[in-house]
Amino acid sequence: MIRPLRAIIVGGSLGGLSAAVWLRDLGCDVDVFERSPAHLEDRGAGIMLNPATVRYFLAKKVVDVRQTSAPIRRLQYLDRAGQVISSAPASWRSSAYNVLYRGLLTCFDRARYHLGEECVGFDQDETGVIVRFATGRVERGDLVVFADGINSIGRRLLLPECRPSYAGYVAWRGTVSEEHLKPETFSLFHEAITYHVLTEGHTLAYPIPNKDGALEPGRRLTNWLWYRNVGEDELADLLVGRGGQRFSTSVPAGSVAERHIKRLHADAAEHLPPPFAEIIGFTPEPFIEVIFDVEVPRMAFGRVCLLGDAAFRARPHAAAGTAKAAEDAYRLALALKACDFDVVKALQEWEATQLPLGKGVVERARQAGERLQHGRWQVGDPLPFGLYRVSDSAMPEEAPAAAETT
Numbered sequence: 517m518i519r520p521l522r523a524i525i526v527g528g529s530l531g532g533l534s535a536a537v538w539l540r541d542l543g544c545d546v547d548v549f550e551r552s553p554a555h556l557e558d559r560g561a562g563i564m565l566n567p568a569t570v571r572y573f574l575a576k577k578v579v580d581v582r583q584t585s586a587p588i589r590r591l592q593y594l595d596r597a598g599q600v601i602s603s604a605p606a607s608w609r610s611s612a613y614n615v616l617y618r619g620l621l622t623c624f625d626r627a628r629y630h631l632g633e634e635c636v637g638f639d640q641d642e643t644g645v646i647v648r649f650a651t652g653r654v655e656r657g658d659l660v661v662f663a664d665g666i667n668s669i670g671r672r673l674l675l676p677e678c679r680p681s682y683a684g685y686v687a688w689r690g691t692v693s694e695e696h697l698k699p700e701t702f703s704l705f706h707e708a709i710t711y712h713v714l715t716e717g718h719t720l721a722y723p724i725p726n727k728d729g730a731l732e733p734g735r736r737l738t739n740w741l742w743y744r745n746v747g748e749d750e751l752a753d754l755l756v757g758r759g760g761q762r763f764s765t766s767v768p769a770g771s772v773a774e775r776h777i778k779r780l781h782a783d784a785a786e787h788l789p790p791p792f793a794e795i796i797g798f799t800p801e802p803f804i805e806v807i808f809d810v811e812v813p814r815m816a817f818g819r820v821c822l823l824g825d826a827a828f829r830a831r832p833h834a835a836a837g838t839a840k841a842a843e844d845a846y847r848l849a850l851a852l853k854a855c856d857f858d859v860v861k862a863l864q865e866w867e868a869t870q871l872p873l874g875k876g877v878v879e880r881a882r883q884a885g886e887r888l889q890h891g892r893w894q895v896g897d898p899l900p901f902g903l904y905r906v907s908d909s910a911m912p913e914e915a916p917a918a919a920e921t922t
Contacts, residue, residue, distance in 0.1 A: 519545075519794070520543055520544055520545045521543075521544045521545065521658045521659060521852070521857050521859070522544070522545045522656070522657040522658045522659070523535075523536075523539045523544045523545065523546045523547075523657060523658070523659045523660075523661065524547060524549065524645070524647050524655050524657035524659070524660045524661070525539075525546065525547070525548045525549065525661045525663055526549055526632075526635045526647070526660065526661065526662045526663065526664050526669070526670060527548075527549075527550065527551075527661075527662065527663035527664030527665060527668075527824075527826065528548045528549070528550030528552070528556065528629060529550075529556055529617070529663070529665060529824075530613070530616055530617060530838050530841055531621035531663040531665075531823050531824030531825065531826075531838075531841030531842070531844065531845060532548055532550070532661070532663035532664070532823075532824075533548065533617070533621060533623075533624060533797060533822060534572060534620060534660075534708075534841060534842045534844075534845035534846070535661050535663055535844075535845035535848060535849075536548050536620075536624050536628075536629075536695075537572055537620060537623050537624055538572065538845050538846055538848070538849035539848070539852070540624065540625075541576075541849075541851055542600075542849050542852060542853060544659075544852075546628060547628045547629075547630065547655070548624070548628060548629045548630065549630045549633040549635065549647075549649065549655075550629065550630065550631050550632075550633065551632070551633060551634035551635070551664070552631060552632070553631055553632040554631065555617075555621070555631070556613075556617055556767075556808070556922070557613075557614040557617055557618065558614070561608055561612065561689055561690070561691055561724070561739050562611075562612055562613075562691070562722060562724040562737075562739030563610065563611050563612060563613055563616065563724075563835075563838055564588075564608055564609075564610050564709075564722070564835035564901060564909065565608065565609045565610065565611055565839075565909070565911055566587055566835065566838075566839035566903050566909040566911075567583070567906065567908070567909075567911065568839040568840075568843040568900075568903050569838050569839045569842050570616075570841050570842075571843075571846055572620070572623070572842070572846075573619060573843060575708060576623070578619075578622075578623055579619045581609065581911075582609075582917050583722075583731070584611055584616075584619065584725065584729060584731075585609040585610060585611040585615075585724065585725070585731075585911075586605075586609065586610050586611070586613050586707070586708050586722075586723045586724060586731055586736060587608075587609055587707055588606050588608040588609060588610055588707060588708065588722055588723075589605065589606055589607070589680070589708070590603055590604065590605055590606050590707065590708045590709075591603070591604050591605075591606045591709055591711070591898075591899060592708050592709075592710050592711070593709070593710075593711050593712065593713065593895045593896060594710060594711070594712045594789045594791065594792075595712075595789065595838075595893075596712075596790035597787055597789065597790075598704075598790045598791050598792075599638060600704075601895060602895050602896035603729065604896070604898070606708075606709065606910075607880060607910045607911060607912065608709070608901065608909060608910065608911055609911040610709075610722050610724050610739070611724060611725060612724045612725050612727075612737070612739075614727060615725050615729055616768075616838070618729075621622045629662070631853070633649045633650075633651060633653060633873040634649060634650040634651075634669075635647060635648070635649055635650075635662075635664070635669050635670070635750065636648050636649060636650050636669070637673065637775075638660060638673070638820065640660075640818050640819050640820060644656050644657060644658055644819065645657050645658070645659070645660045645819050657819075658819065658859055659715070659819055659820075659821075659852075659859045659863075660819060660820045660821075661820075661821055661823050662674075662820065662821065662822050662823065662826045663823040663824050663826055663841065663845075664826050665766060665824070665825045665826060666680055666765050666808060666810060666825050666826075666829050667764070668822065668825070668826035670820070670822055670826055671812065671822055671826050671827070673808075674814075674820070674822065675812055675813070675814070675822075676809070676819050678810070678812050678813070680765070680808035680809070680810050680829065681808060681809045681810070681880075682751070682806065682807075682808055683745070683807040683808060683809055683831060683832070683885060684745055684807075684889070685717065685741070685743050685744060685745045685746055685807050686744055686746050686751065686754065686805065686806050686807060686831065687741045687742070687743050687744075687804070687805040687807060688740075688741065688742045688743075688744060688780055688803075688804055689739075689740070689741050689742075689802060689803055689804070689805055690740055690769070690795075690796065690799035690801070690802035690803065691724070691737040691738065691739050691740070691799065692737065692738050692740070692795045692798040692799050693726065693735075693736075693737055693738075694723070694733070694734050694735065694736050694737065694738055695734055695735065696798050697738065697794065697795070697798075698794065701791045701794055702733075702734070705721055705722070705723060705738050705795075706723065706733060706789055707723070708722065709721070709722040710722065710791075712788060712789050712792060713888065713893050713895060714787065714891075715891045716744075716745050716766075716889065716890065716891065717742070717743050717744050717745055717811050717888075717889055718742075718743055718888045718889070718893070719740065719741065719743070719788060719792050720740070720741055721738055721739065721740040721741075721791075721792065722738070723736045723737070723738055723739070724736060724737050724738075724739045724741055725737070726869065733774075740792065740795050740796060740799070741832075742780075742784070742788075742792075742796065743807070743885075743888065743889060745889055745890075751806065751814070754767065754772075754773075754776060754804060755767060755804075755806070756773065757771035757772065757773060758771060758772065758773045758774060759771070761824060764806075765805075765806050765808065766803065766804060766805045766806060767803055767804040768803050769801040769802065769803040770796050770801050771803075772802060772803060772804055774800070777800075777801075777802060780796065780802065781796065781797050782845075784797060785797065786797040807831050807885070808829055808831075809830070809831065809878055809882060810825065810827075810829035810878075811828055811874070811875065811878055812827045812828065812874075814867065814871070815827050815863075815866075815867045815870055815871055816863035816864055816866065816867040817859055817863075818837060818863075819859050819860060821848070821863050821866070821867070822911060823841065823842055823844045823845060823848070824837075824841030824845075825837065825839065825841065827844070827870075827874055828874030828875070828877065828878050829873075829878075830841065830877045830878045830881040830882075831878075831881040831882060831884070832879075832881070832884040833865070833881045833884040833885050833888060833899075833900060834877055834880050834881040834884065834900050834901060834903075835901040835902075835909055836877050836901070836902060836903045836904060836909070837898075839903045839909070840873070840877055840903060842904060843870075844870050846865055847869060847870060848863075849863050850864055850867050851863070851865070852867040856866070873903075873904065876904075877903065880900055880902075880906070881900070884900045885898075912920050
């Protein structure tokens, strides 16, 4: 009996789990190793969906996307007074990190999902790869997928010169329950993605499922982001948490220094439209995401590859980060199947398509971010949402099954 291909996935977030389920369904022997000692459900907030993000759910009919995401039927812009000055129809859906994470984790074997396992190195030869973990654990596989995010150990080992490049601004983020909103504020944000563009920076909001996954209007969360230009010195101060801990790429909810939160609330009241000031003021524990660009010249290294944010981290403005990771995972499975499980050949062919895709998304998001943050975005401009091209994030009301499966 022929031994199934052994796949080791480093990183248990959305990209890693997507790779795990596609490769497992292809017949591979798959284990996921996540450095966090706890499940990741509290990480992240709202996510605008792309068909690629939920391809597995649609193709396998394991999750009803319409029951796990909120419809976004219009794009609107507010003026400083909070009045709608531009509105256009939209066909998007919004969900939340914890909803997607739970859905994928449910589809995978939890006994094969290993927490508290931080990769510290690997060695490969013509026959396989040995992966070492901080716990002393050693695993051998035929394929190793580094899907370990912006702080990827895989990228640091393979391409030490490729480091995240600070974009010059951060995203303050948070959520507030719709039940806390004034009726007119709820009505304004309901079924819409709402923007306000400042001379320097911009803010936006849209509804997402609550932490329990509920989608009933009035019980959901309003997810908001305020992108603010921040100099290097100010950034260093922002990244010191309330307990003195220094963070590098984000400051989680509950760790942001209270003086920074007080200033955020005061600045929102002074500079933002009243509906945005209201939702930000109702958020006692926002978090900070530092905006970076990450690009690599290669994704495939023999039997080892970089997937998702480990390879390309695009600014959020294209709403394609999770879609890109999911697409990398899906295309990896297709390449392995097409190459009859010849790992080295499959990774070379996979890289040929995913490398230009990653570069394209990063560049489109970079251009949008520069315009949005520096007063060059025109009210009413269409959003650059999309993976392969602008507008391919549209989600039809009746979500179709994916055309290609493994």
